Amino acid sequence: MRYILPMPVHSLMLLAVWLLLNGFSVGQLVLGLILAWLIPVITWPYTDHQSRAGKPLKIAAYVARLLRDIVVSNVDVALKVLGSNRSLNPGFICYPLALQGDFPLTVLASTISLTPGTVSVDFSEDRKWLYVHALHITTEQEMIAEIRQRYEQPLQEIFS
């Protein structure tokens, strides 16, 4: 299994993206098939095999919410950038993590960085805290509660 087809879903995705980028022809199909086999074989030792995403409907709902949040908060950040620097209240937040596992944590950290106004900075060594830098903090408790309710809880359901 390790050398034949270690991650079939990944292989399929790689092949699809390769064909979308390069157009469909027999040559590209052969090259895509070779890459779709070779890349998972090489990256297999570095990937997180415990966490499995399930529930496609919940994933779709999560992506839709993420896209909506990106648009809404982009406008918000644009206004803050164009406003005065003095009215900004930037700072760091320690976010206590309930989620565990490499891949779910990567998704959560990326989500936080993608939504404007917050960038995930680092994890604590024991993976219990995520440090976030925010462009503007109203209250820390409020931001933690918002991240928990909007992103972490749906992710816990997806990866459970």
Add this chain to the structure above:
Amino acid sequence: MTDIVNILAVICLLTGGFFLFVGSVGLAKLPDFYTRLHAPTKATTLGVGAVLLGSMLLTTMRDGGISIHELVISLFLFITAPVSAHMMAKAALHKKVTALKNTHKRELMKRIAQQKTPE
């Protein structure tokens, strides 16, 4: 029909241009490294997203059939933008780049660089 698509594409391009411009303004005017990090990483998401949507509308109209390339480009952006922002913030903390004086929880920066837990 052509006119409607053209107008929609122009609206997309203008919106995208506006957000990319705000991203550049933020890079120039925000006070310290950590706040400056926010502007360009965000501009890529909505700004480039809107430009790509406009491009998609135009190529779809010209060639017929749906143009997929733009979707793949935005997929790559959505995967890479948070990673690069994360690496830059992490590198800045380890290089002890100073933050603005009124930064909330400024004392935490040292502990983060050493990957310790708060308190």
